[in-house]
Every structure is written in C-alpha cells, then in structure tokens.
Amino acid sequence: MSIWQSLSGNFETNASRSILGLFDDPERFASFSARCGDYLLDYSKTNLDAEAKSLLLDLARSCGVEAKRDAMFAGNAINQTENRAVLHTALRNLSGRPVLVDGVDVMPDVLETLEAMKTFSARVRSGELASASGAPFTDVVNIGIGGSDLGPVMANIALSPYHDGPRVHFVSNVDGADIHDTLKGLDPATTLLIIASKTFTTIETMTNAETGKKWLLQAVSEERIGDHLAALSTARDKTAEFGIPENHVFGFADWVGGRYSVWGPIGLSVMLSIGPENFTDFLQGAEEMDTHFRETPLEENLPVLLALVGIWHSNICGYATRAVLPYDQRLLRLPAYLQQLDMESNGKGVDMEGNPLPRHSGPIVWGEPGTNGQHAFYQLIHQGTRVVPCEFLVARRGHESELAHQHRLLLANCLAQSEALMIGRSMDEARELMREQGFEGAELEKQAAHRVFPGNRPSVTMMYNILDPKTLGKIIALYEHRVFVEGVIWGINSFDQWGVELGKVLATRMLPLIEGEATSEDKDGSTRGLLATL
Ligand code: F6P
Numbered sequence: 266m267s268i269w270q271s272l273s274g275n276f277e278t279n280a281s282r283s284i285l286g287l288f289d290d291p292e293r294f295a296s297f298s299a300r301c302g303d304y305l306l307d308y309s310k311t312n313l314d315a316e317a318k319s320l321l322l323d324l325a326r327s328c329g330v331e332a333k334r335d336a337m338f339a340g341n342a343i344n345q346t347e348n349r350a351v352l353h354t355a356l357r358n359l360s361g362r363p364v365l366v367d368g369v370d371v372m373p374d375v376l377e378t379l380e381a382m383k384t385f386s387a388r389v390r391s392g393e394l395a396s397a398s399g400a401p402f403t404d405v406v407n408i409g410i411g412g413s414d415l416g417p418v419m420a421n422i423a424l425s426p427y428h429d430g431p432r433v434h435f436v437s438n439v440d441g442a443d444i445h446d447t448l449k450g451l452d453p454a455t456t457l458l459i460i461a462s463k464t465f466t467t468i469e470t471m472t473n474a475e476t477g478k479k480w481l482l483q484a485v486s487e488e489r490i491g492d493h494l495a496a497l498s499t500a501r502d503k504t505a506e507f508g509i510p511e512n513h514v515f516g517f518a519d520w521v522g523g524r525y526s527v528w529g530p531i532g533l534s535v536m537l538s539i540g541p542e543n544f545t546d547f548l549q550g551a552e553e554m555d556t557h558f559r560e561t562p563l564e565e566n567l568p569v570l571l572a573l574v575g576i577w578h579s580n581i582c583g584y585a586t587r588a589v590l591p592y593d594q595r596l597l598r599l600p601a602y603l604q605q606l607d608m609e610s611n612g613k614g615v616d617m618e619g620n621p622l623p624r625h626s627g628p629i630v631w632g633e634p635g636t637n638g639q640h641a642f643y644q645l646i647h648q649g650t651r652v653v654p655c656e657f658l659v660a661r662r663g664h665e666s667e668l669a670h671q672h673r674l675l676l677a678n679c680l681a682q683s684e685a686l687m688i689g690r691s692m693d694e695a696r697e698l699m700r701e702q703g704f705e706g707a708e709l710e711k712q713a714a715h716r717v718f719p720g721n722r723p724s725v726t727m728m729y730n731i732l733d734p735k736t737l738g739k740i741i742a743l744y745e746h747r748v749f750v751e752g753v754i755w756g757i758n759s760f761d762q763w764g765v766e767l768g769k770v771l772a773t774r775m776l777p778l779i780e781g782e783a784t785s786e787d788k789d790g791s792t793r794g795l796l797a798t799l
Contacts, residue, residue, distance in 0.1 A: 689720015
C-alpha cells in the first residue's frame with residue numbers, strides 16, 4: 266500500500282471522530298505543536314493523529330524534501346523550466362556564508378547591493394539625497410505589480426509602527442484610477458518614483474511609469490528628472506533607456522523569483538519607510554526561519570509541519586480552500602500576498618517531467634483579518650456545507666500598550682473562533698437554548714436546527730509575541746518554505762508561472778480591437794458581443 270493510500274485509510278477510518286476527543290490525551294497540545302523561538306504553531310485542533318502525522322512525515326521523506334531543500338539552498342537550478350537557481354534565501358543570508366551559483370559565490374554582490382540600498386535609504390531619509398529643488402523627498406511612490414508590489418505593500422502596512430521615513434505609496438493596477446488617485450494630492454516636486462519591475466517589461470508597470478514620469482515633468486525639468494527616479498530590476502539596459510541614473514538602480518539576479526523578492530531591492534520602499542536597521546531585522550527574522558527550516562528535524566520543523574497539515578487537508582480530506590485569518594489588522598494584505606506566493610507557485614497541473622498530476626496541487630487561498638471576517642464570511646465557515654481549514658495568526662501583545670484591553674478582546678475572539686470551529690453546538694444544546702427562550706414543539710425543533718454548529722472543523726493557530734520586523738520576516742519565510750515543501754510533495758515546479766502568460770499575450774492582441782484598429786471577426790461570439798457594446 267502506498268503512503269497516500271495509508272493516509273486515505275487513516276482518514277476514512279477516523280473522518281467522523283471528534284477532534285475535541287483527541288484532547289483526552291493530555292499530551293495532545295505538546296505533541297501537535299512546535300516552535301521557532303517565540304513563534305508557535307499549534308496544529309492540535311485538526312483530525313491528525315500520531316499515525317497520520319508519522320505517515321505524512323514518511324511522505325515528506327520519501328519525496329526527498331530534505332535533499333531538495335538542501336539543493337535549493339545550495340543554488341542548484343531547481344527551477345527547471347527556466348533553468349534557474351532559486352535563491353531568495355541568499356538575500357537574507359546576513360552571515361555571508363558562501364552561496365555558489367555555477368561555482369561563483371553570489372554573496373559579495375548580494376551584500377554590496379544591500380549596503381547600497383542602506384546608503385541610498387539613509388541619504389533619502391536624512392534629506393541629503395534630495396529632490397531637484399533641494400527640498401527633501403516627502404513621498405515615495407513604488408510602481409510595480411505582482412511580486413514587485415504585493416510584498417512591499419504587505420510589509421509596509423504590517424510595519425507601520427516603525428514608519429519614520431518619507432510617506433510611501435503604491436501603484437500597481439494599469440487602471441488609470443490607481444495612479445490618478447495615488448498621485449492626487451502628492452507634490453511632484455518632492456516625490457520620488459521607484460519603478461519596481463524584475464523584467465522592466467511588464468505592461469502595467471511600464472505604462473504607469475510613463476504616466477508617473479509625465480506627472481513629474483510638471484515640476485521637474487527634463488534634465489533633473491533622474492533625481493526623482495529609481496529602479497529595482499534585473500534589466501539594467503532597460504532602466505538606463507528609461508532615463509534612470511545608474512546610481513539609482515538596484516539590481517538583482519534572475520534567481521530571485523518575483524514573488525520571493527521583497528528581501529532585496531524590491532523591498533527598497535519598505536527600507537525607506539522603516540529605515541535600514543529595521544529592514545535588517547526583517548531579514549534576520551527570515552534568516553532565523555531559514556536556519557530552523559534547514560536544521561530542525563522534520564518532526565519539529567514549522568514549514569514542514571504547516572505543509573503537511575496543508576497536504577492532509579487538501580489531498581486527503583479533500584478541502585479545496587484554506588483561509589488565512591490574521592487577528593492582526595496590520596497583516597491586512599497578508600492573504601493577498603499569500604495568494605500570489607502560494608497560488609502562483611503551486612497552482613500547477615503537471616509534474617517536473619510535464620506529466621499530468623495524479624492528485625490536486627495548490628488549494629485556493631483566501632482570507633481577511635479577524636475580527637472583521639467574523640462579521641462577513643465566518644457564517645459559511647461555521648455552518649456552511651463546505652469545510653474550510655482555517656489558519657489563525659495572532660500576536661500575544663499589540664504595539665498599543667494604552668489599548669491593551671482591546672488586544673485582549675482580539676485574542677479572546679481569535680481563540681474563541683478556533684474553539685467554536687472545533688466544538689460546534691449540538692442539536693441538544695441548541696434545543697436547550699431555544700427552550701430557555703420559551704420555544705416549544707415543532708417551532709422549537711425548527712429554530713434549534715438553525716442554531717446547530719456541526720463543529721469538528723479543523724484549524725491551526727500561529728502565535729508570536731508582537732508583529733515586529735523580525736516576526737514579519739519569520740512569518741513570510743515560514744510560508745515561503747511551506748509552499749516549497751508542498752510543491753516538492755506534489756512533484757511540481759513551484760518557481761515558474763507559465764499560467765500567467767496566455768492572458769498577457771491575448772491582451773496585447775485585444776488592444777487593437779478596442780482601439781478600433783483591427784476587426785473582431787476571428788473572435789468568439791461572446792468577445793465579439795462585448796466588443797460591440799463599446
Ligand atoms: O504576472 C506574473 C509576474 O511575472 C509575477 O510573477 C511577477 O511578480 C509580476 O508579473 C511582475 O513582474 P515584474 O517584476 O517583472 O514587473
């Protein structure tokens with residue numbers, strides 16, 4: 266029998282077992298939780314038992330997770346469809362331990378770029394590197410999309426207690442409304458535009474960059490416009506063509522995937538906002554998680570365990586989605602960030618050799634911060650017909666010490682939700698509730714049925730001391746490695762993204778039709794119909 270079959274067997278035997286009943290074992294929490302410093306992963310409120318856990322660990326081993334992890338850190342070209350190494354971990358390798366790509370240590374370049382970013386940030390923040398008029402920059406606008414936007418946006422919001430630099434804004438959508446609304450109210454005379462694009466060809470970003478440049482020209486002369494521009498890219502030839510001075514370009518190598526790039530130059534806007542020291546702490550947090558991932562036995566390894574819980578829920582239990590529910594308002598954009606990280610990485614249909622997968626790959630990832638979600642979609646999570654495994658994140662304390670009572674309320678809500686999902690409310694309990702309210706007979710039965718919670722719904726909870734730069738670094742690195750481990754188990758390439766290409770190609774062909782420069786004869790009836798209404 267294969268490990269997959271044994272896992273399914275375990276699930277079938279135990280599917281209706283009470284998760285709450287598993288806590289009859291007083292060691293349940295200790296056996297089904299793990300830590301990396303103050304970061305705790307509790308996966309005890311799932312239907313995993315010792316046998317299933319051990320099978321999942323066997324699965325990870327049999328798929329070569331450890332060897333593949335080491336190959337990634339060693340700079341092997343594990344992104345086979347693009348023939349590239351995958352080395353975002355080098356960007357936070359503050360120890361400078363050599364990392365070889367084709368026999369060449371990439372660390373001197375990485376550390377040199379980090380130093381250049383720090384110098385640039387410090388000079389902008391102090392006003393030494395000023396606008397063309399000599400006035401300090403008051404605002405920075407990062408123009409980028411996908412990985413060149415989601416990481417910095419998410420981190421910038423998450424670390425708002427550390428903002429002490431220029432105000433940072435983000436433009437991503439090609440919808441003119443985005444750049445219009447962002448630039449409205451900003452002064453081009455004191456605004457620095459950062460064009461963030463790994464390839465420097467992405468149509469949305471290049472279109473917004475041109476619009477931004479024109480806006481700058483309202484206040485800055487053509488000769489001095491370079492003072493107001495910076496670029497984050499692997500394509501130095503293209504940044505020069507765009508008019509960005511060499512010393513305002515922060516480059517990185519093609520072995521940094523877009524959705525894994527917040528740790529390097531793509532994080533410049535965050536560094537400008539929180540300062541080089543806090544940014545270094547962010548890197549350090551990620552480096553700690555890297556070390557944990559590399560050195561901790563699989564049984565206690567947070568990314569591995571989170572991945573195995575994910576595999577269990579999606580492949581064995583058949584739950585199609587997972588909800589990420591940060592009880593931390595500043596992790597507002599974490600679900601969106603994870604949607605790219607997880608779904609662009611693991612939303613694949615073929616294995617490394619191009620063969621169709623025998624089972625599902627990446628699940629649908631979604632979420633919103635609690636407590637807001639409670640007043641929106643939690644109804645379905647608690648009583649709907651589908652089971653949604655939930656991932657709760659919460660800090661033990663907030664930054665606002667004067668509002669500690671609100672933080673206690675936040676914590677109470679977070680813990681209550683995972684408890685409610687697990688314990689539910691039986692028909693008998695619901696009847697009792699209705700009886701207390703004066704109902705009886707058939708009406709009592711009907712009313713009670715609506716107040717039943719099936720319960721036995723799984724969740725994991727992650728707890729950390731406070732959302733500081735280090736913790737954020739740990740959280741993101743944890744999720745990156747979780748995605749990696751899941752990808753290894755599914756046998757897919759988590760580091761390419763061919764699925765985004767077709768739409769891009771078709772959009773380029775569609776534009777002339779919208780501009781009336783081509784006819785729509787060869788289009789399908791729906792597209793023709795829609796075009797006809799323009
Ligand atoms: O559309 C997919 C994608 O290639 C992402 O993977 C990437 O993060 C984003 O576009 C932006 O790409 P770039 O940084 O090259 O502009």
